[in-house]
Amino acid sequence: MKIIVIGAGIVGVAGAHALLDDGHAVEIIDREGPAAGTSQGNAGGIANTEITPLASPKILRRVPHFLLDPLGPLAIRPAYALKAAPWLLRFAASARPGPYKRNAEALFQLQARVADTWRAMAAKAGVERLVHRRGGLTVYDDAATFERHRPFFERQREIDGDLELVDGPAIRRLEPALSERFIAGLHHPNTAHVSDPRVMTVALFESAIARGATFRKAHVDAIEAGVRPSVRAGGEKHEADVILLAAGIWSKPLASALGDRVPLETERGYNISFPDLTGVIARMISFEGHGFVASPLDTGLRLGGAVELAGLAAAPNHARTRAFHEKARSFLAGVPPFESGKVWMGHRPSTPDSLPVIGRSRAHSGILYAFGHGHYGLTQSAATGELIAQLVASRPTAIDLTPFSAQRF
Numbered sequence: 001m002k003i004i005v006i007g008a009g010i011v012g013v014a015g016a017h018a019l020l021d022d023g024h025a026v027e028i029i030d031r032e033g034p035a036a037g038t039s040q041g042n043a044g045g046i047a048n049t050e051i052t053p054l055a056s057p058k059i060l061r062r063v064p065h066f067l068l069d070p071l072g073p074l075a076i077r078p079a080y081a082l083k084a085a086p087w088l089l090r091f092a093a094s095a096r097p098g099p100y101k102r103n104a105e106a107l108f109q110l111q112a113r114v115a116d117t118w119r120a121m122a123a124k125a126g127v128e129r130l131v132h133r134r135g136g137l138t139v140y141d142d143a144a145t146f147e148r149h150r151p152f153f154e155r156q157r158e159i160d161g162d163l164e165l166v167d168g169p170a171i172r173r174l175e176p177a178l179s180e181r182f183i184a185g186l187h188h189p190n191t192a193h194v195s196d197p198r199v200m201t202v203a204l205f206e207s208a209i210a211r212g213a214t215f216r217k218a219h220v221d222a223i224e225a226g227v228r229p230s231v232r233a234g235g236e237k238h239e240a241d242v243i244l245l246a247a248g249i250w251s252k253p254l255a256s257a258l259g260d261r262v263p264l265e266t267e268r269g270y271n272i273s274f275p276d277l278t279g280v281i282a283r284m285i286s287f288e289g290h291g292f293v294a295s296p297l298d299t300g301l302r303l304g305g306a307v308e309l310a311g312l313a314a315a316p317n318h319a320r321t322r323a324f325h326e327k328a329r330s331f332l333a334g335v336p337p338f339e340s341g342k343v344w345m346g347h348r349p350s351t352p353d354s355l356p357v358i359g360r361s362r363a364h365s366g367i368l369y370a371f372g373h374g375h376y377g378l379t380q381s382a383a384t385g386e387l388i389a390q391l392v393a394s395r396p397t398a399i400d401l402t403p404f405s406a407q408r409f
């Protein structure tokens with residue numbers, strides 16, 4: 001079949017590989033090129049053990065506290081609050097115990113596919129050298145929170161049986177640069193990170209081209225559901241048997257025009273990278289309750305996190321980056337001053353129930369969606385590709401896709 005993939009971010013290129021595996025003729029269309037969007041600057045974690053939807057009772061309890069701190073892990077710009085309100089109301093509804101439990105189960109099923117599908121994709125695409133299986137560490141500076149999370153660790157163990165609880169001294173044996181304030185943690189020995197998310201996305205794109213995919217640089221203005229689906233790009237119409245929309249946050253207007261009004265919102269995230277600084281930490285570290293992570297990328301140390309609701313157009317506010325950088329300096333020895341870093345802001349394409357959209361459009365069975373991966377697009381890209389290829393081939397899907405349907409909203 002001829003398949004057009006819209007978007008050369010990590011989700012689009014992973015989809016392209018899965019479709020190439022089945023022998024389809026794949027054309028990737030992007031208005032810029034590979035890794036032009038959020039996939040260029042994320043934290044690089046293949047976070048297979050992250051099984052909690054962001055929309056959770058835990059977050060709901062903490063939102064008032066977060067919002068009182070203008071530079072805390074979560075912020076809503078006052079000028080954007082009204083626009084964000086419908087999404088926030090849905091987010092709050094998804095965070096109630098019943099929906100949360102259902103969403104957590106669906107997320108678990110998807111996350112359980114992450115490690116195997118990434119391994120398979122990396123091997124086929126010849127990019128294994130860019131995947132580092134050095135594990136990950138979640139560290140706690142609050143004993144009560146750690147105790148409260150214990151039942152949840154057991155569920156994570158179903159994804160990675162080697163997961164181990166570690167005390168303060170063990171944490172520092174693993175990561176000597178970590179402050180004594182961290183008294184407990186979770187070691188995820190099989191978690192991986194990529195050499196650099198931009199490098200990885202570009203490498204996967206180039207490998208898709210080497211495997212026979214073609215690339216068209218064009219802005220897609222519309223997707224049309226005729227007898228055969230087509231896209232309008234650069235004043236031209238391009239038909240295909242299947243069209244896969246994987247344009248991250250920018251998928252929203254294209255899906256909406258097809259009748260699927262997915263409440264997609266940008267959760268803006270920030271990071272600061274210190275080029276060429278390696279050796280400070282060996283594995284990805286997540287600082288529980290502080291809303292940021294540290295990643296030992298091959299291209300340098302990266303500190304990334306924070307969530308800000310302010311829409312697509314507002315200028316970045318790197319006071320947020322300064323705030324977590326300041327914290328990181330007290331959490332980790334060897335973090336350089338702010339001025340020597342390179343800052344970045346990106347748009348997490350987020351649904352209010354923290355589940356991506358993977359499935360068919362309502363307009364045409366040959367128009368498919370793969371967007372809305374929020375905090376975990378890199379992580380879930382290969383698993384999403386597998387599911388899309390199964391849908392295209394009308395094979396049974398590896399997991400039930402009902403919770404991921406665009407028509408759930």
Ligand SMILES: Cc1cc2nc3c(=O)[nH]c(=O)nc-3n(C[C@H](O)[C@H](O)[C@H](O)COP(=O)(O)OP(=O)(O)OC[C@H]3O[C@@H](n4cnc5c(N)ncnc54)[C@H](O)[C@@H]3O)c2cc1C
Nearest residue numbers: 009011031037038039042043045220248269376377378379
């Ligand atoms: C600070 C931060 C840290 C993160 N850390 C992690 C992490 O450690 N692990 C993880 O799994 N995820 C992480 N994420 C999330 C992850 O980056 C995203 O979920 C992921 O990059 C989304 O990928 P995508 O392919 O859907 O979208 P994008 O990467 O945004 O790609 C969309 C592409 O579509 C193209 N496009 C858009 N509109 C059109 C159009 N009309 N016509 C043609 N082309 C178009 C764009 O040019 C772009 O190339 C993080 C995000 C942030 C912001």
